Amino acid sequence: MPAPALPAPPADAPAPNPVVVAVRDVWKSFGAKTALAGVSLEVRRGEVQVIMGPSGCGKSVLLKHLVALLRPDRGEIWVFDRPVHALPDGELDALRIRMGVVFQSAALFDSMSVGDNVAFPLRRHRRLAPETVARRVAELLAMVEMDGTEALLPAALSGGMRKRVGIARALALDPALILYDEPTSGLDPLTARTVDDLILRLRRDLGVTSVVVTHSVDSAFRLADRLAVMEAGRLLASGTPAEIVASGHPFIKQFLDTRAIEVKRT
Amino acid sequence: MTRRTAALLTPIEALGRVILHALAEAGRAALMLRAAAGWLVRGRWEFRETIRQINAIGVDSVPIVLITGLFAGMVLAYQTARQLLTYGGAGFVGGLVGLSMAREAAPVFTAITAAGRVGAGIAAELGAMNVTEQTDALRVLAVDPVRYLVVPRLVAAAFAMPGLAMLANVVGSLGGFLVATSVGLSSSAYTLSLQQFLLPYDVLAGLVKATCFGVIIAAVGCFRGLSAAGGADGVGRATTGAVVTAVVMILVVNYFLNLIFF
Ligand SMILES: Nc1ncnc2c1ncn2[C@@H]1O[C@H](COP(=O)(O)OP(=O)(O)OP(=O)(O)O)[C@@H](O)[C@H]1O
Numbered sequence: 001m002p003a004p005a006l007p008a009p010p011a012d013a014p015a016p017n018p019v020v021v022a023v024r025d026v027w028k029s030f031g032a033k034t035a036l037a038g039v040s041l042e043v044r045r046g047e048v049q050v051i052m053g054p055s056g057c058g059k060s061v062l063l064k065h066l067v068a069l070l071r072p073d074r075g076e077i078w079v080f081d082r083p084v085h086a087l088p089d090g091e092l093d094a095l096r097i098r099m100g101v102v103f104q105s106a107a108l109f110d111s112m113s114v115g116d117n118v119a120f121p122l123r124r125h126r127r128l129a130p131e132t133v134a135r136r137v138a139e140l141l142a143m144v145e146m147d148g149t150e151a152l153l154p155a156a157l158s159g160g161m162r163k164r165v166g167i168a169r170a171l172a173l174d175p176a177l178i179l180y181d182e183p184t185s186g187l188d189p190l191t192a193r194t195v196d197d198l199i200l201r202l203r204r205d206l207g208v209t210s211v212v213v214t215h216s217v218d219s220a221f222r223l224a225d226r227l228a229v230m231e232a233g234r235l236l237a238s239g240t241p242a243e244i245v246a247s248g249h250p251f252i253k254q255f256l257d258t259r260a261i262e263v264k265r266t
Numbered sequence: 267m268t269r270r271t272a273a274l275l276t277p278i279e280a281l282g283r284v285i286l287h288a289l290a291e292a293g294r295a296a297l298m299l300r301a302a303a304g305w306l307v308r309g310r311w312e313f314r315e316t317i318r319q320i321n322a323i324g325v326d327s328v329p330i331v332l333i334t335g336l337f338a339g340m341v342l343a344y345q346t347a348r349q350l351l352t353y354g355g356a357g358f359v360g361g362l363v364g365l366s367m368a369r370e371a372a373p374v375f376t377a378i379t380a381a382g383r384v385g386a387g388i389a390a391e392l393g394a395m396n397v398t399e400q401t402d403a404l405r406v407l408a409v410d411p412v413r414y415l416v417v418p419r420l421v422a423a424a425f426a427m428p429g430l431a432m433l434a435n436v437v438g439s440l441g442g443f444l445v446a447t448s449v450g451l452s453s454s455a456y457t458l459s460l461q462q463f464l465l466p467y468d469v470l471a472g473l474v475k476a477t478c479f480g481v482i483i484a485a486v487g488c489f490r491g492l493s494a495a496g497g498a499d500g501v502g503r504a505t506t507g508a509v510v511t512a513v514v515m516i517l518v519v520n521y522f523l524n525l526i527f528f
């Protein structure tokens with residue numbers, strides 16, 4: 001079937017990038033409730049993997065497994081070729097420093113100002129002069145269009161602003177892998193667009209790998225190199241956006257069609 | 267048949283569940299303390315956080331400790347002075363007040379006050395951090411919540427509590443003095459008696475007790491806070507639970523420390 005003599009399609013020509021995240025048949029239950037029922041997924045370096053699915057299908061639970069905030073009942077999780085599922089708590093830090101996590105709830109430290117939140121990882125893990133930290137914080141906040149908000153407390157921010165500060169904090173240590181849990185929910189369409197562009201820019205300029213959970217079909221198709229659709233703790237389908245659309249799976253069609261329905265009504 | 271067995275089993279089962287749950291909790295609390303001890307032994311202190319906590323736990327508790335200490339000493343003097351004066355035991359009032367304050371009233375009242383103020387505060391703060399994923403954010407940023415949140419609070423409480431108890435000692439004896447002299451005791455009789463009966467050992471033992479209570483308050487508050495789950499409701503439960511558990515533990519441990527010290 002493969003024809004080495006012929007020139008391969010140009011887009012696919014380079015050898016596939018190494019796998020950065022490998023999830024193998026992961027199961028997770030909370031009491032009687034099964035949150036993940038045999039999920040397998042591979043993300044390659046420099047890819048944006050988008051995960052979609054209805055509320056409560058296990059997207060956040062899956063993301064938390066990638067940073068060992070939750071441990072699987074069964075299955076394996078490999079990140080940067082390290083067995084996350086088996087690493088003891090003490091050995092996770094080296095791995096976590098290479099990852100950025102944007103929480104669905106932003107999870108800013110309430111007791112610290114915006115500036116201190118973003119500076120926190122820098123102060124903990126880098127030996128930098130205070131001016132350097134301040135400059136870097138300003139830079140990070142500018143990336144998410146939150147310039148000049150250093151002195152504010154998280155309580156004084158709107159949901160969308162918190163989300164963006166959360167993104168700035170997650171980017172502080174220049175992670176090679178970033179997990180975004182609904183980075184654009186609660187943002188107006190224009191700001192959402194900025195965040196999407198930021199994710200794409202990080203991939204293009206720095207080769208950052210991203211896993212993005214989103215409910216926005218727009219964002220999903222703008223961002224995704226690969227798209228996975230989850231339902232009730234399972235991956236229904238995974239592939240390029242075109243493949244997903246072409247798959248014709250009735251649930252996925254319905255799920256992706258919500259946009260079309262909305263458009264028709266207006 | 268099955269229904270009867272079930273009905274018979276349920277209370278036993280329930281009891282078993284409760285015991286298992288308590289054991290599991292104790293185990294997890296022990297793990298937290300072991301991790302905290304590990305950081306302490308390795309000398310990895312969060313200096314700034316610890317200072318901040320000494321302020322929050324110690325300095326900010328001063329007013330309330332002044333009030334409780336003062337009134338504890340006053341009530342002790344009121345009770346003992348009235349009784350002893352009628353039996354001609356004026357020479358014992360100061361000593362009794364001082365000794366009771368040093369051994370019991372200062373450390374225990376201070377600890378119970380602190381359980382309500384400090385323990386509840388710790389549980390509420392860490393509980394809120396837990397349910398809003400801030401502790402997860404710490405972990406993900408490669409900062410161990412035990413090191414960053416628990417150890418500073420344990421250390422701060424262990425330092426602050428004896429200081430507060432000492433303060434209660436001083437104002438308690440002062441309050442005792444005021445009350446005793448107002449019901450007819452001479453001021454020299456009070457101070458002489460205090461000097462005669464109150465030994466440094468008693469004060470010291472009381473302060474050691476206070477240190478133990480401080481560790482209990484902080485440990486229980488941290489543990490309850492870090493195990494809080496389920497939103498504001500869970501934070502509320504963690505806070506109440508922290509106070510109740512700490513007070514009970516303080517009173518029980520106090521008894522056994524008395525067996526050791528006195
Ligand atoms: N800590 C937990 N304890 C018990 N159940 C949990 C816990 N975390 C998640 N669950 C359950 O697991 C399921 C999946 O939750 P998850 O948060 O992953 O959903 P989600 O796909 O992220 O939804 P949403 O789009 O609303 O964020 C839900 O049914 C939830 O109730």
Ligand SMILES: [Mg+2]
Pocket residue numbers: 059060061104181
């Ligand atoms: Mg979620």
